[in-house]
Amino acid sequence: MKVELRNIHKTFGKVHANDDISLVVPAGTIQGILGENGAGKSTLMKVLTGFIHLDKGEILLDDRPVKINSPADAIRHGIGMLHQDPLDFPPMRILDNFLIGRREVGVFPNRRKIRQEFIELQERFGFNIDPDGYIESLTVGERQQLEIMRLLWMGARVLILDEPTTGISASQREKLFETLRILVKDGMSVIFVSHKLEEVEALCDRVAVMRRGKLAGEAFPPFSMDHLVRLMFGKAVPVGDRTFYGTDQVAVKVSGLTIEDVRLQIRNVNLDIYKGEVIGLAGMEGSGQRQFLRTLGGLMRPVGGRIYLQGKEITGRSYHYFMHQGISFVxxxxxxxxxxxxxxxxxxxVLAREQSGMFINRADALNITQRHIEDFNIRGTPEHRIEALSGGNQQRALLALTRSKLNLLLMEHPTRGLDIESTIYIWGKLKERCKHGTCIVFISSDLEELLQYSDRILVFFGGKVSQPLDTVTTTVDQLGQLIGGKGL
Amino acid sequence: MFKSKPRWFGLGMQILAVVLALLFTSIILLMVKAQPFEAYKNIILGSVGSFKKFSDVLVAWIPLLLATSGLLITFSAGLWNIGIEGQITMGAIFTTWALRLLQDTTVPPALIIILAFLAGMLGGALWASLVGMLKVYGSVNEIFGGLGMNFIATAMTIWLIFGPWKRPGVGSMSGTEPFREALWLPMVPGLRLSLWSLVLAIVVIVIVFFLLKGTYFGLRLKAVGRNMRSAFHLGIPTSRYMLAAFLLCGAMAGLAGAVQVTGVYHRLIPSISSGYGFLGLLVAMLVNYQPLVAVPVSLFFAMLNIGSIQLPIVMKLDSTLSGVLQGALVLFVLLVDGARKVLLKKS
Structure with a gap:
């Protein structure tokens, strides 16, 4: 079935999540949708499946305009979505899960007939699921298979898959891709949402790239990795003045660090972080950088390896212990x-500072707050509730809350959603800290930010970590290749 | 950029809620063919009609205020301490236990009473700590944990009254053998009221007021209650603060139980908590974390409780009408508050 989106707009408050998106997915194709987290791809898919209502725009299926107000509407029009975490009921039987969404089965479903249909469907794709088992006994990959069959059985002619390959094995991924290819051969359309370039390259007939709510561009095979990366992250402008405060004194030493999580494993990372240095962590969202950063902050326990702070081992201690050692996480x-x-x-x-006495000295607290407000250029008064501040000012406040003398400052997306002025200001503040010996490790999906402010960059891909790259000698293209998983 | 909520708007909505609750209760009264105004008049007369009646209101107010004080702490920490009823009961049991242990010794009565109060606090805190530990270490929601502990506490009272602590001869629902008068809290002559417990309740609410308003402890509790993750990231040991909130609330509930034993019933009776814990939940919800507002509101609720005792006598109405009015008040205040938020969002 042909899907056409015309001038889709959707705003959440001030955020323009979908800004005039127009896209045509012809019948019988696999359409890739690429984009970083927050680029607007999920919003677009939710509009298409009726989870959210569009502000403006039109959806056409086989050239007929349709209104989709709920997921039930969507499936009635033949649009089914496979969510990242399959929407099933783990304590229930597989056959019950299979038939539960379909209205026509009535109050007393004909289980024998449905079971027969289930088996026929699964033979067609070569799946092997026991309809009488329980969901709990299935792997994520099998739950996806079940969900795909269910959507087809309910009449889906368009299948949307949201990051379907996270958390499934390589063979299950092959199986999935094979299934999708069978489906489009029958005239169905598949929309494949991902931020894994290699999968998109291997599977899709066409790709649309989204960035900051807009359609950044479309691409057709053969795909050029660099082109896709640039569409996703924007053009990295040649960098201007850079100041580095890195020294040759090791502040934090990471040796043989191994981190495990439900979704991925990071094995044997060795890294010396020097005093005053900034290390940027690059990679698609969900490649392991978040887990790595949180492990450095004491929020996750590594399953192996050691972390030393100024020669002292701190592996396995609590987050609050890390804090006391001058490690801060933003x-x-x-x-x-x-x-x-x-x-x-x-x-x-008051909360962020050391307690002195039992009672809060309000006058003191006001003074300190006032000083921080001026120091960090926060637009607000000491009595303003935090949610009344704008995003940029909240970010400045967060930064102001970290203790002044830090050994290691860990930040996730320190300038995401901020305007240029705020970004420059915040980095000015951060570099000042580096000058005084703080080292900074931060995650960003902005290549420009990574190249501009880091001394060195680590690239993450599917839990694999690159060697530290010196920003002075690294090019955007190199970085893009690594982020896309080439050479890792 | 900064929105300030119009004050008069909030106040107007509060008044609207009270009017709606009265209207709702009046409709119920009309349905049972009773005159609403006469009923309200009787409630007012029954609560403040005479000095004696008002002193009865104060007797009911004391445990209610103590329970509310404790609940303000758990509410600030974002915890629903439904188990407060059991904590009051446990406080009463521990108080009775201490009194029984010491009543035939040569310890001076004043000291016995003090020790009994301490035992009551300990009992309440202990019961609350179980709920807290189930929550923090066992991931058992405090509502379910608390509810379960309530049943156990009630069962334990009944067992004690009919078992080990039964009256000489035969155990009865009227409770254990009353203590000798020397072990009672000193009473105002001719009344059931003890000024000691009145002062105690007022001191406790004042302490809670300062605790929540001016101390690091109070601010951190609020931080934990509003956003546990952020609070943890800011360096607050969240589990410890949740446990502390339970312990403090339990201790205050225990005090309420101790007051009921030493100052009101002078023995352990089956329903020693008299529902003041649940009523305290209503008050705490109604006053939205503000200890100073809790004082008049809990007094008003106590007036409704005592005033409605007149209803069966004068109008052949059931005295549970006060519960209808109290419940309606809370529901309408919450409802109107929800409506206010929707309206503010739209504008």
Whole structure:
């Protein structure tokens, strides 16, 4: 079935998540949608499947305009979506899961007939799932297979897959791709949402790249990796003045660090972080950089290896111990993980500082807050609740909350969603700290930011970590290749 | 860039909620063919109609205020301490236990009473700590944990009254053998009221007020209650603070239980908590973390409780009407608050 999106707009508050997106997916093709986290691809897919309502724009299926108000509407029109975490009911039987969404089965479903259909369907794709087992006994890959069969059985003619290859084995991935190829041969369309360049390259007939809510461009095979990377991350402007404060004194030593998580494994990372140095962590979202950063911050325990701070081993200690050793972690989700909704700026500064006595000295606290407000150029007063500040000001506040004398500052996307002015200001502040001996490790999906501010860059891909790259001698293309998984 | 909520708007909505609750209760009264205004008049007369009646209101107010004080702490930490009823009961059991242990010794009565109060605090705190540990270490939601502990506490009271602590001869629902008068809290002559417990309740709410308003502890509790992840990232040991909130609330609930034993019933009775824990939950929800507002609101709730005792006598209405009014008040205040948020979001 041909899917056409015309001038789709969707805003959330100030954020333009989908800004005038127009896209045609012809019948019988596999369309890739590429983009970093927050590029707007999920929003677009949710619009198409009725999870969210579009503000403006049109959806046409086989050239007929349709209104899609709910996921049930979507499947009635033949659009089915396979979510990253399959939407099934783990304590229930597989056959029950299979038939549960379909209205026509009625109150007393004819299980024998449905079971027969299930078996026929699964023979067609060569799946091997026991309809009488329980969901809990299936792997993520098998749950995806079940979900695909279910959507087809319910009449899906367009299949949307959201990051389907995270958490499944290589052979299951091959199976999945094979299945998708069979489907498009029958005239179905597949929309494959991913940020893994190699998979898109291997599978898709065409690719649309999204960036910051807009359609950055389309590409057709043979794909050029560099071209795709540039569409995704934007053009990295040749870098201007750079100041480095890296020394030859090792501040943090990581040896043989092995991290495991439900989704991926990072094996045997060795790294010396020098005093005053900035290390950027590059890679597609979900490649392991987040786990690595959180392990350095004491929020995750490594399964192997050691971390030393100034020669002292701190592996396995608690997050609060790490904090006391002068290691600070600044999360990306400001209001979810860093700041506290409903409390004022002053409250935050009181909380972040060492306690002195039992009672809070309000006058003192106000002074300190006022000083930080001026120092960090925060637009707000000490009595403002944190959620009333703009994103940039919240980010400055978060930074101001970290202790002044730090050994290691860890940050996730320190300037995501901020304007250029704020970005430059924040990095000015950060570099000042480096001058005083703090080392910084940060995650970013902005190539320009990585090249501009890091001394060295580590690239992550599917849990694999590159050798540290010296930014002075690294080119954008090299970085792009590594991010796409070539050479790792 | 900065939105400030219009104050009068909030106040107007609060008044609207009270009016709606009265309206709702009036409709119920009309449905049972009773005159709403007469009922309200009787409630008012029954609570403040005479000095004696008002002193009864104060007797009910004391445990309610103690329970509310404790709940303000757990609410600030984002915890639903439904187990407060069991904590009051456990406080009463521990108080009774201490009194029984010491009543035939040569320890001076004043000291016995003090020790009994301490035992009560210990009992409440212990019961609350179990709920807290289940929550923090066992991932058992405090609502379920608390509910379970309530049943156990009630069962334990009944068992004690009919078993080990039964009256000489035969155990009965009227409770254990009353203590000798020397072990009672000193009473105002002619009344059931003890000024000691009144002062205690007021001191406790004042402490809670300062704790939540001016201390590091209070601010950190609020931080934990509003966003545990952020609080943890800012360096607050969140589990410890949640446990501390449970312990403090339990201790205050235990005090309420101790007051019921030493100052009101002078023995252990089956329903020693008298539902003041649950009523305290309503008050705490209604006042939205503000200890100073809790004082008049809990007094008002106590007035409704005592005033409605008149209803069966004068109007042949059931005294549970006060519960209808209290429940309606909370529901409408929450409802109107929800509506206010929706309206503010739209504008």
């Amino acid at each position: 999360p990306a989700a400001r209001l979810e993980e860093g700041l506290i909704d409903g409390l004022t700026l002053t409250d935050h500064f």
